[in-house]
Amino acid sequence: MSPPTVAARSDGAQARERLLYAALRLFAASGFERTSVRDIAQAAGANVSAVGYYFGDKAGLYRAAFFEPLGDHCQGEMPAPGTVPLPDLMHGFFRDLLKPLKQGEAVQQVIRLHFREIVEPTGLWKEMIENELRPQHEGLVRVLCAEFGLRKADMELQRLTFAIIGMGIHFFVAQDIVQALAPEVMEGPGAIDALADRLAEGALAMIEAERRRRAAQPRPARRRSTR
Amino acid sequence: MSPPTVAARSDGAQARERLLYAALRLFAASGFERTSVRDIAQAAGANVSAVGYYFGDKAGLYRAAFFEPLGDHCQGEMPAPGTVPLPDLMHGFFRDLLKPLKQGEAVQQVIRLHFREIVEPTGLWKEMIENELRPQHEGLVRVLCAEFGLRKADMELQRLTFAIIGMGIHFFVAQDIVQALAPEVMEGPGAIDALADRLAEGALAMIEAERRRRAAQPRPARRRSTR
DNA sequence: TTTGACTTCAAACAGTTGTTTGAATAAGGT
DNA sequence: ACCTTATTCAAACAACTGTTTGAAGTCAAA
Numbered sequence: 164m165s166p167p168t169v170a171a172r173s174d175g176a177q178a179r180e181r182l183l184y185a186a187l188r189l190f191a192a193s194g195f196e197r198t199s200v201r202d203i204a205q206a207a208g209a210n211v212s213a214v215g216y217y218f219g220d221k222a223g224l225y226r227a228a229f230f231e232p233l234g235d236h237c238q239g240e241m242p243a244p245g246t247v248p249l250p251d252l253m254h255g256f257f258r259d260l261l262k263p264l265k266q267g268e269a270v271q272q273v274i275r276l277h278f279r280e281i282v283e284p285t286g287l288w289k290e291m292i293e294n295e296l297r298p299q300h301e302g303l304v305r306v307l308c309a310e311f312g313l314r315k316a317d318m319e320l321q322r323l324t325f326a327i328i329g330m331g332i333h334f335f336v337a338q339d340i341v342q343a344l345a346p347e348v349m350e351g352p353g354a355i356d357a358l359a360d361r362l363a364e365g366a367l368a369m370i371e372a373e374r375r376r377r378a379a380q381p382r383p384a385r386r387r388s389t390r
Numbered sequence: 391m392s393p394p395t396v397a398a399r400s401d402g403a404q405a406r407e408r409l410l411y412a413a414l415r416l417f418a419a420s421g422f423e424r425t426s427v428r429d430i431a432q433a434a435g436a437n438v439s440a441v442g443y444y445f446g447d448k449a450g451l452y453r454a455a456f457f458e459p460l461g462d463h464c465q466g467e468m469p470a471p472g473t474v475p476l477p478d479l480m481h482g483f484f485r486d487l488l489k490p491l492k493q494g495e496a497v498q499q500v501i502r503l504h505f506r507e508i509v510e511p512t513g514l515w516k517e518m519i520e521n522e523l524r525p526q527h528e529g530l531v532r533v534l535c536a537e538f539g540l541r542k543a544d545m546e547l548q549r550l551t552f553a554i555i556g557m558g559i560h561f562f563v564a565q566d567i568v569q570a571l572a573p574e575v576m577e578g579p580g581a582i583d584a585l586a587d588r589l590a591e592g593a594l595a596m597i598e599a600e601r602r603r604r605a606a607q608p609r610p611a612r613r614r615s616t617r
Numbered sequence: 618t619t620t621g622a623c624t625t626c627a628a629a630c631a632g633t634t635g636t637t638t639g640a641a642t643a644a645g646g647t
Numbered sequence: 648a649c650c651t652t653a654t655t656c657a658a659a660c661a662a663c664t665g666t667t668t669g670a671a672g673t674c675a676a677a
Contacts, residue, residue: 178624194510196423200665210626212667221665281563282509283421292570300571318581321572322588329560330553336563337508337556343519344527345548354545361549368599369592376591405654427635437656439637448635 179217181207184269186214187228191272194279195225229276229287232269241302244309252306253366257359260331265352278335300324310370311377323373327366334358406444408434411496413441414455418499421506422452456503456514459496468529471536479533480593484586487558492579505562527551537597538604550600554593561585 185207189198200221204211218224242252263274277295280288303324304316313320334341334349341349348354412434416425427448431438445451469479490501504522507515530551531543540547561568561576568576575581 194423196421197510199663201663210624211665212627213625215666216624279509281566282506283424288566292567296567297571316572318572318574319588321575322585323592325560325564325568325572325575326557326589326592329557329564332560332564333552333556337552337559339508339515340519340523341552344524345543345545345552347545348548348552358549361546362553364599364603365550365553365596368595372591372595426633428633437654438635439657440655442636443654 178207178209178213182209182213182217182224183227183231186224187232187269187272187276190225190228191275191279194283196283200224226287229273229280232273241299241306244306249306249310249370250363250367253363253370254360256303257331257363257366258356260328261334261355261359261362264334264349265355274335278332281336300328303328307370311374319373319377323369327369330362330365405434405436405440409436409440409444409451410454410458413451414459414496414499414503417452417455418502418506421510423510427451453514456500456507459500468526468533471533476533476537476597477590477594480590480597481587483530484558484590484593485583487555488561488582488586488589491561491576492582501562505559508563527555530555534597538601546600546604550596554596557589557592 186203189203200214201211214224218227263270307320308316413430416430427441441451445454490497534547
């Protein structure tokens with residue numbers, strides 16, 4: 164058997180990187196359990212033991228694939244309430260939220276890993292909720308509170324927040340379904356931007372409806388006294 | 391014979407049922423790959439080989455757990471356009487959609503299995519899309535087409551449909567997230583009904599907004615007749 | 618050239634997986 | 648009583664899992 168085509172000593176960390184991205188691709192495609200380190204090593208053109216060498220173990224490799232490629236891709240911070248008109252804010256929000264759908268394959272795969280974590284938790288998901296989902300959710304909650312003049316979010320506002328975010332999230336979770344039922348909806352960057360704008364307008368309509376509902380309805384019972 | 395016709399043994403098909411529901415519970419909790427037939431058999435108080443005996447193999451058991459417990463729990467059919475006022479229709483739609491969230495544990499676990507299938511396909515998901523998701527989606531598309539006087543759904547209408555359904559779906563997919571961020575939103579049947587009503591109102595607001603958008607906007611460019 | 622740290626590799630390890638086997642047990646029909 | 652059929656069981660099977668091993672290789676500095 165002739166030696167493998169890859170250079171035997173190919174500058175150290177190259178193998179690590181190949182491993183990382185092969186792992187990202189395979190984990191995103193098939194999940195943690197269905198992906199074996201042997202498959203990853205083979206796809207990366209590296210030896211099985213290289214994953215032990217560079218990442219400790221399979222879980223370490225998964226963790227690296229989960230966090231590293233995203234780099235400093237910080238979630239778009241929500242502007243402080245009042246500094247930006249609500250329509251602009253919502254449009255910006257959905258543009259940011261859906262941005263990964265337009266980006267490179269690697270980012271999309273990371274996103275896919277993150278959503279996979281929701282359904283098939285490997286242990287990183289608590290960390291993910293606190294670091295990614297909670298700030299995003301509470302950012303929007305804060306904005307809506309200011310919008311309705313609330314000091315503290317009530318249940319209706321929480322519902323509204325989940326509904327608004329859920330509209331966006333759905334296009335990540337259900338990528339394959341959209342693909343099967345109406346592929347044109349997500350084809351090309353233009354379609355994504357248009358989608359973000361429509362979702363923003365939809366969210367604004369929902370917020371307006373909620374505002375009317377609150378105006379029409381008598382003051383909800385206050386469980387806590389003022390402090 | 392694979393299907394045991396008569397219970398020769400007192401516990402006969404009981405073992406099959408115990409196996410089925412233990413499998414449902416464990417598959418829903420941990421997914422296909424992370425669940426071993428040994429664990430299932432032990433949880434069911436049956437022997438490992440009983441799964442081979444009753445279901446052929448692990449995949450057969452999974453399939454049975456996936457389809458059987460739902461029984462005739464048909465998805466609520468969408469009424470023909472025009473027979474029901476839109477607000478009632480949307481309220482009914484979300485009540486039906488969220489109904490499983492109030493139902494027994496078994497149904498919820500099946501639902502969880504179904505959503506798991508979206509992210510971690512085991513091969514049943516094509517079948518699922520065609521039998522469950524497509525009819526639901528196209529039912530709503532048909533209603534909205536009638537609402538806007540369209541012969542055929544355009545991309546905007548597809549977007550709107552996904553956004554509306556996505557709001558509801560999100561509360562299945564992200565049950566754990568809701569639990570972590572604002573548990574009161576989904577606590578108790580009353581909360582679910584209220585949630586369904588709010589989502590319906592939100593959807594109606596979005597539909598109204600879209601109607602206005604269509605009215606305000608010049609006729610969408612028709613590509614085919616130009617030139 | 619020799620040294621020594623860094624990197625690769627094939628092989629082996631120990632454990633778990635889904636599945637099969639063949640004997641043992643129970644119930645009914647004759 | 649017998650025979651047949653249905654069901655259970657412990658054990659064994661082969662294949663695969665993630666991980667470790669120890670030797671071999673590569674390269675830069677001494």
